[in-house]
Amino acid sequence: MRVHVALTPADASGLILDGWTAIAVDVLRATTTVVAACAAGCVRIIPVTDSGAARERAALFTAGEVLMAGERGGETIPGFHLGNSPLEFTPERVRGRTILLTTTNGTAAMLGAGSAGAGAVAALTNVSAVARWALAQGRDLAVLCSGDDGSFSLEDAVCAGLLVSDVASACDAELSDAAVAAVGLGRYYATRIGDLRHASRWARRLAGKGHSADVDACLRRDVTDMVPVVEAGAIVPGPAASAPPGTTGPRQKASCDVIGAVRAPTPPAQAPEGSPRTAGPPPGDVLRLGFPEGSPRTAGPQPRDVLRLAVRPGGRFGRGARPPSGDPSR
Amino acid sequence: MRVHVALTPADASGLILDGWTAIAVDVLRATTTVVAACAAGCVRIIPVTDSGAARERAALFTAGEVLMAGERGGETIPGFHLGNSPLEFTPERVRGRTILLTTTNGTAAMLGAGSAGAGAVAALTNVSAVARWALAQGRDLAVLCSGDDGSFSLEDAVCAGLLVSDVASACDAELSDAAVAAVGLGRYYATRIGDLRHASRWARRLAGKGHSADVDACLRRDVTDMVPVVEAGAIVPGPAASAPPGTTGPRQKASCDVIGAVRAPTPPAQAPEGSPRTAGPPPGDVLRLGFPEGSPRTAGPQPRDVLRLAVRPGGRFGRGARPPSGDPSR
Numbered sequence: 001m002r003v004h005v006a007l008t009p010a011d012a013s014g015l016i017l018d019g020w021t022a023i024a025v026d027v028l029r030a031t032t033t034v035v036a037a038c039a040a041g042c043v044r045i046i047p048v049t050d051s052g053a054a055r056e057r058a059a060l061f062t063a064g065e066v067l068m069a070g071e072r073g074g075e076t077i078p079g080f081h082l083g084n085s086p087l088e089f090t091p092e093r094v095r096g097r098t099i100l101l102t103t104t105n106g107t108a109a110m111l112g113a114g115s116a117g118a119g120a121v122a123a124l125t126n127v128s129a130v131a132r133w134a135l136a137q138g139r140d141l142a143v144l145c146s147g148d149d150g151s152f153s154l155e156d157a158v159c160a161g162l163l164v165s166d167v168a169s170a171c172d173a174e175l176s177d178a179a180v181a182a183v184g185l186g187r188y189y190a191t192r193i194g195d196l197r198h199a200s201r202w203a204r205r206l207a208g209k210g211h212s213a214d215v216d217a218c219l220r221r222d223v224t225d226m227v228p229v230v231e232a233g234a235i236v237p238g239p240a241a242s243a244p245p246g247t248t249g250p251r252q253k254a255s256c257d258v259i260g261a262v263r264a265p266t267p268p269a270q271a272p273e274g275s276p277r278t279a280g281p282p283p284g285d286v287l288r289l290g291f292p293e294g295s296p297r298t299a300g301p302q303p304r305d306v307l308r309l310a311v312r313p314g315g316r317f318g319r320g321a322r323p324p325s326g327d328p329s330r
Numbered sequence: 331m332r333v334h335v336a337l338t339p340a341d342a343s344g345l346i347l348d349g350w351t352a353i354a355v356d357v358l359r360a361t362t363t364v365v366a367a368c369a370a371g372c373v374r375i376i377p378v379t380d381s382g383a384a385r386e387r388a389a390l391f392t393a394g395e396v397l398m399a400g401e402r403g404g405e406t407i408p409g410f411h412l413g414n415s416p417l418e419f420t421p422e423r424v425r426g427r428t429i430l431l432t433t434t435n436g437t438a439a440m441l442g443a444g445s446a447g448a449g450a451v452a453a454l455t456n457v458s459a460v461a462r463w464a465l466a467q468g469r470d471l472a473v474l475c476s477g478d479d480g481s482f483s484l485e486d487a488v489c490a491g492l493l494v495s496d497v498a499s500a501c502d503a504e505l506s507d508a509a510v511a512a513v514g515l516g517r518y519y520a521t522r523i524g525d526l527r528h529a530s531r532w533a534r535r536l537a538g539k540g541h542s543a544d545v546d547a548c549l550r551r552d553v554t555d556m557v558p559v560v561e562a563g564a565i566v567p568g569p570a571a572s573a574p575p576g577t578t579g580p581r582q583k584a585s586c587d588v589i590g591a592v593r594a595p596t597p598p599a600q601a602p603e604g605s606p607r608t609a610g611p612p613p614g615d616v617l618r619l620g621f622p623e624g625s626p627r628t629a630g631p632q633p634r635d636v637l638r639l640a641v642r643p644g645g646r647f648g649r650g651a652r653p654p655s656g657d658p659s660r
Binding site (some may be wrong): 007008010011013116148151152153154157175176181184185199200201202282314 | 337340341465478481482483484487497506507508510511514518529530531532535
């Protein structure tokens with residue numbers, strides 16, 4: 001399984017995701033909200049590009065069947081039923097309803113995931129369940145970080161890294177450079193998710209706007225097994241990707257037997273050569289699971305190469321950045 | 331001092347760097363080669379966009395005064411005097427010469443650094459010297475990673491993180507999310523630079539093309555105090571940013587007294603709450619140097635905000651990606 005992380009929307013621009021599994025991530029707050037809405041029993045969420053599109057689509061539904069939700073500038077849009085706070089999406093509000101959701105970056109990533117062979121939505125609140133679901137798809141995996149107004153977002157990269165870390169611990173994954181970096185960040189923050197309240201620019205901004213409770217709600221890990229999946233332009237509650245009975249912890253839960261890969265040995269709790277001071281996230285170790293030194297695997301196309309083969313001008317996802325050149329020189 | 335890292339060329343697109351210090355990084359191999367050439371006594375390096383531009387510029391010099399250097403596809407360009415291997419740039423070959431250098435990604439980042447208030451070139455081989463030089467400029471700092479054919483490159487992010495880590499340890503720096511992430515990667519790889527031989531896609535590719543000696547040469551840290559600086563479209567050997575006498579280690583060497591900032595307390599060797607297993611890179615700690623909880627500093631514009639104010643369509647550096655939208659909603 002090849003694994004890539006698009007750290008920003010521009011990184012994902014031009015990727016053709018046919019045949020891949022793609023996972024959209026916008027921890028603060030769009031994908032956390034989608035997970036909450038699905039867990040609360042909504043029928044579907046339809047991502048739309050702006051408030052005008054939401055109103056046009058809403059007119060096609062009967063009254064009471066649909067809710068308009070979203071934000072601009074971190075605040076609810078006038079006339080909309082809901083904002084973009086996961087705390088608003090309770091069973092009382094959303095059960096049995098269709099939700100039209102517009103947020104700037106999260107929407108683009110979710111629509112991008114819809115162009116893949118299989119697409120789903122991840123947040124910290126369901127990240128381990130999504131990792132199990134992604135393994136079960138038996139496809140190469142791309143994680144699409146929504147970012148912060150087009151730029152790198154720490155909390156999205158951490159979520160992507162936790163997801164990839166689970167996947168790479170369970171099967172013979174080949175990681176791109178960005179996936180290696182995300183794994184390092186994910187493993188570092190795994191035991192200190194709360195630090196993101198201060199380390200993430202957008203978390204600080206949301207708290208400054210009075211949304212501290214939302215930030216706290218979004219920075220919880222694995223509170224649900226709900227995996228929202230993307231189908232035909234809408235996001236629907238997927239089958240719960242429960243852990244197999246009698247197992248605990250992501251490494252035991254995840255399996256890649258479905259794709260016939262060789263299970264990698266469980267990495268040691270601490271690298272033998274590492275001092276306690278330097279025993280932190282081991283992205284290189286993860287990579288070596290896929291690239292043992294001198295392995296025949298390293299002779300063939302590398303993950304980025306394969307992605308480059310799939311690049312075309314004017315790709316389906318992103319903010320219009322040019323796709324990478326086919327010229328491998330630098 | 332605000333500090334930002336552009337992890338890819340697209341991330342840097344549209345940034346206006348007037349008044350900032352900008353540092354170009356392309357560890358494998360362009361900026362390592364530039365550092366080697368300057369340390370070997372060349373007069374200047376002129377980055378040019380392609381081999382045709384190199385030949386046009388070369389015609390303006392007298393024979394023997396200029397060397398054409400560069401690569402396409404990792405190999406020397408026919409008719410050129412030198413490739414892009416730092417090992418070729420010996421005093422015997424380059425002393426007293428002007429070098430016209432063309433490489434795809436490294437060239438763009440170096441020209442981008444030239445648009446800043448002060449620009450320089452960093453590699454692992456001179457990263458601590460560049461950190462001291464950057465502190466001495468007394469300006470906000472942007473590190474421009476060249477990336478791997480437009481995508482995220484692990485070794486460039488690690489180099490940027492080592493640079494920012496030194497800077498943030500020496501003064502009251504405000505870090506963007508990408509800078510926090512780079513610091514985490516830099517601190518993780520600081521004690522295992524050699525792991526990048528296998529963790530970096532481009533390192534593996536270069537080794538596969540027979541350039542293992544180049545990779546080894548590029549993955550050495552702090553072998554010179556040479557800081558190449560960008561002036562009027564050319565890169566010239568700068569004054570050596572030597573460590574003050576009687577000091578050792580980056581934290582003691584670096585100083586931000588020149589900008590009147592408050593020196594942050596030296597972080598503890600290990601966070602009190604951290605188990606040995608989780609005592610790795612502490613990006614959150616670094617951020618807190620700049621953002622103590624409840625500090626008045628957190629009330630004002632944050633680093634990304636300031637960068638966004640400086641964004642305009644069609645910026646000077648990058649691969650043509652659209653600049654981030656001014657709409658802060660997501």
